Amino acid sequence: MQQQYEKLVDSLKSASALLNLERKSQLNQDVISICNYLINPSFRIAVFGPFNHGKSTLLNAMLGNRTLPIDLIPTTGAAITVKYGSDVRTRIMLVDGTEIYRSGTEILQQFAILDGNRQMRKDVVSVEVFCPHSFLETGVEFLDLPGTNDREEQDNLVREQLLSVDLVVQLLDARKLMTLGERENLRDWLLDRGIKTVIFIANFINLLEPEEQKQVQNRLVFVAESFRAELPPGFSNLYRVDALPALRARLKGDVAEANSSGLVAFETALQNIVGILQQNRGSVRLPRVEAIATQIQQSLKAKIDPIAQEVKSLVDKHNAKIEIKEKAANLIKQGFATSISELSDWLSLPKLLAKYQADAAVALAENNFKSWQTNTLKKDLNQLQLATVKWLYQAYEFFQAERPEDLLIPFPNEPQIILPPKPNNHSDLSETGSIAVGGGIGWLLGGPVGAAVVGSISYLLNKNIQEQEEKSANESYHQQVAKLCIAATEDYLSSFSSQGLSILAKYDGKAEKVIYLEVNEEPLEIANKRQDLQRLQNIFNELLRELEKVKIRVDYQPYQEIPKSKTINTRYLPQPEKFQTSRPAQENTAKNTQKKVESTYQQVSPRSEQVAQQNPAKNTQKKVESSRQQVSPPPKTSVSPRPEEVDAKFHNWELDEEIARMKAEMRSPGSQSNKQQNTTQNNKAPNPPKTQTQKDKITRAYSILGLQPNASLSEVKQAYRTLVKKWHPDLFVGKPQQQKQAEEKMHLVNEAYTILTES
Template sequence: MSQIENYKNLAASLKSASDLLNLNSTSQIHQNVITVCNHLANPNFRIAVFGPFNHGKSTLLNAILENRTLPIDLIPTTGAAITVKYGSDVRTRIMLINGTEVYRSGTEILQQFAILDGNRQMRKDVASVEVFCPHPFLETGVEFVDLPGTNDREEQDNLVKKQLLGVDLVVQLLDARKLMTLGERENLRDWLLDRGIKTVIFVANFINLLEPDEQKQVQNRLLFVAESFRAALPPGFSNLYRVDALPALRARLKGDVAAATSSGLVAFEAALQNIVGILQQNRGDVRSPRVQAIADQIQQSLKAKIDPILIEIQSFDEKQNTKIEIKQKAANLINQGFINSSRELREWLALPNLFAKYQADAAVALVENNFKSWQTNVLKKDLTELQLAVVKWLYQAYNFFQAERPEDLSISFPSEPQVTLPPRPNNSDDLSQPSSIAVGGGIGWLLGGPVGAAVVGSISYLLNKNLQQEDEKLANESYHQQVAKICIVAIEDYFSRFSYQGLSTLAAYEQQAIKIICFEVAQEPLEVIQKREELQRLINNFNQLQRELATSKIFLNYQLYPEILKHNNTKREYFPQPEKVSTYSTKTPREQQQQENFAKNTNIKVESPRQRVSPPPPSPRPEEIEAKFRNWELDEEIARMKAEMRSPGSHTGKQQQKNQTKTAPQQPKTQVEKDKIAHAYNILGLPTNASLTEVKQAYRTLVKKWHPDLFVNKSQQQKQAQEKMHFINEAYTILSEIHN
């Protein structure tokens, strides 16, 4: 890409940034941007003559142009920046602010538009003034800019400062009679050096008006000025020249070459043409410092707008992400608890497990005419506990997310088992009451006494045998064994229907749970959306300007802002990943069980009803204790996250835990409290400076060691464990309170 294209893109970025900053059109920085951009687009090499009023700026230019092209007088006259360009003849073009163009031959029109009025004011309606002149130096692509004098009026000073940014070389005219006044030094620093304008040539005027001895002193002072200012000129050229402007003009108008040479004009013109010829070839190096200076101001202004909005948006995103993170974690924890409880209920409903745990007792209850009571007191009690464990997690989700309100899980029981008894043998002494059918209410009233006891005892025997006997063997069995087999088959059918209905109900309930264990990420407030869009525009412009500057080999000490990801402003729902569960066969559980399990021995032993006592509950496995403890941890974690959600300045869970861990415990006020706390630390086996995290870890370890359920078959040890757990719980409560 050519330098012209680079400058064109750079100018577009500068203007875009200026517009984005909403700068007033009359502000200094906005005017500077327009000037610099116009300068980048100008292919000509611009030379400005700069200095206080009545220093002879217009006179010097007229001498170079060999004509009285520009207005000169003893009072400040130049009231506009007059650009002198090449033309085939002398003519003037005036552009007014309203768009009107005044185009005249000669330069007399300047007296109307380009000089100060009687009140020494510039005209307000003039946009630009151009003079065209057939001079060979101008034909090389050079433009001269005659600027109003400084140190006269603020309005003129502002115009001069603006125009200086749009030139490639500054000729600063000095008055040898008052060389480098305080105002000139300030202008040199503030108007030129600090704005990246370093291609400067000093020209001393009025030396011819001094006495010979004074001229020597001035020459020494001029050398000091030149040496103290290191201009960015080509090597081998001086940045200081003497030109007696008025004598030079007179000499040129008369065609007196000797007088023009003695005035210093010829030497200055030769140096100027050579310097311009070299600088024209490296115009980018000349213009870059000016662009860099104004671009730095623009970037600073952009950063001043970007950084506060960026901090505000980042703070908002951090809070929102923290809330979402907490909700995601809560959803995952609740979902995990729900899955575990559902799995436990699903395993309980599995037909082999129902047979293993309840088949014998259910068959005996049926024989003893006690099935309904057994179903209520045993089976329903266990089912209710498992159902409540499942539903509890959905209510946790509802309380946390306020999504769809859950319904209770209700697995119904099938109708009670019905049996048809075979005819009683006539030769049985035990059968005094012939009967054929007992339905629903049990058969105990039909099989009293020894026969009933024999049937119950046969249940234990038959459950250890293969029930898929051949038909011819059935006739050889005793009557009570036939009745026992009928009761077992009836219970199998009952549990088959119960398992199928229960698993189907649970599967449907798990699908409903997806709508409850979820949360909605709300749409952002309109104010935040607008600020995010504004921030995006500012950052895009900042980065684009930075890239264009780098392409033009202008480097500022700024880093690109990372691209702001577009925020999803639509409502979103978050669902935790569901656990994959095995699908159910299209066959009924009864058919599956007959196909898979009936051919195998069930190996379940049942005691005689007269000798039978309720067996002690089996000792829980360590993993069961771990699961119970994990549920307790989930409950505690969810409660903590609820508290975090209510806290206006909540951090993430890890940060909260970190802060909580580092927070010093509350100091006890009395000696009794101190002793109580020290005793609590001692019970948990911890030093008195232990953190809350260490307290929780010690508590977990002790609970897993002394949980009473681990000693269900050891009454003495269980009592000891209960007492131990009492003290452990009490110690944990005390230490938790002082750390919160």
């Protein structure tokens, strides 16, 4: 049990230190007293009462000599502890650490009585007197306290000392029984602090007249009965002792007078009570510990709860931001993966040839290739590049991991061709495929022959020419030139595709460092506050455990640790399924066309010019065959997008809108509340309007979207999506009247959607 007390003492001291209690505060002094009390193996009896009530006289009578100072004025200026010793001696400890050890008790006159101004000495820490008394030899200590109701400093000393005693002997003056001050002390210093092992001693009854003695005796019984002392059964908590006659009787050895003074009856009862209480020290000490521990717990709780609330609030806000970033990471990954997939699909050679080869070959034939590259190919590429890069800049704004690089896919050198020798007959323009399309290729041939070349390009790329026709040796001149244009643009687009896909693959790998969300530890502000909170909670929980071990009732539950802030380590995981599926085929295509591209570029050199002029048809025959096998008819200049393309545009717009909203939440101080609001937003109807005009607009908006009034936001969004897919103007390209109708319809739909989502 003593070991358990030692652990409890350590917990109380740790809690007191963690509370930063002022050294002279009452709670701090009480903790010191109760801790000293718990580890003291002796049974301590304090004689307590106002000054000049005969406390020292009573103790001297019990000890059998004049051990303690006795006078008619308040004399005891320190708490004097009387312990067992083989002879009478005194030990005094001073503030500066000096120990004064003397035989007898004369030294008390110097250090343990009040001075001429009735002040205690400031330099005395403790006073101990050792006596060879059989009662003390049983492990009992007496504590002679200064008188109360004299000076505040003395009262504070007495109050502190009372908490560290097992039994209180409260001396009453029968001539002025239980004054207001004594009643207050009984309540505040004893009962409220769990000190209930109290014995009342009435002194000076012998100085009263017989009739007065009866009245006082009745009042004493009332006092004793009104105070429920926790003494062993069968023992009274009230005794009469005439202290001065008892002392005189002891000094003279007069047993009869000692009996008549009430001293012997009191001593007998006291020794029996102490003997029983010593066997069950816990029942005496623990109520006092409980009273102090309750105050410590309340003080700890008052300090813990605000910090816990602050930590929880900070953690919630931090987690809300992390959740927003996680959601943003997923949206950005999704958008980036879609954009890079679209760009890689666009860069695939079959798609490039299908969409651009015809126009590119015509532009080459018309000496307009540079303009076509800038106004068509580059424009389309820039849109796709920007659509891809924007996601990485979104990621950098959220995560600040690594600044993204711009995606730059260069164009190959402009293709050049060497014309075959011109035939003598320039008038052969009537064979199949020689369709005149104004403008001509004047820089090559000029006049109607140039026009025929342009027509042949269209014919060769769109007409399924019979194999025997292609192998005919009588191939027209303009068809030879057309095949050269087709082959040159195929090599150009092949080189562009191969290089673009290679650059895109490297760019895709770099994205991992940009779309990177890493939170490995809590922010320093939260970590520091959590550390402070953890120390308080740990000592609170430890104190609870130690109190439970010694069977002290506990009204609190242990604190649970607040879950730590969310920590993640999320990297961008590429999703290049489409990109990878087209890449092997593309790489093979690039390898197959590498020599052709080199051959095309080499045709501009003087050494290769003669060879190309001698037999251009043979050099281009395989290229043209390959083109006809791979290339589908070129697209029309105005093509309606498929519904899935419109859906993709709408989806990208949704992602942009969602990320913009999350950015606003990140900048908002109350991001947690905003987040909670947004999580339920889809299930709520728009805010009710304030004016009749607003009500009318909202009613009309619901009608335009085909919804019932007060439809949820998710229903509004779904209706809008459906109408966009139905009425997007791009779906009616080439149909002017229907496209105009669609534009008017979409204007109304967009206006209705804006009203319902912003109201």
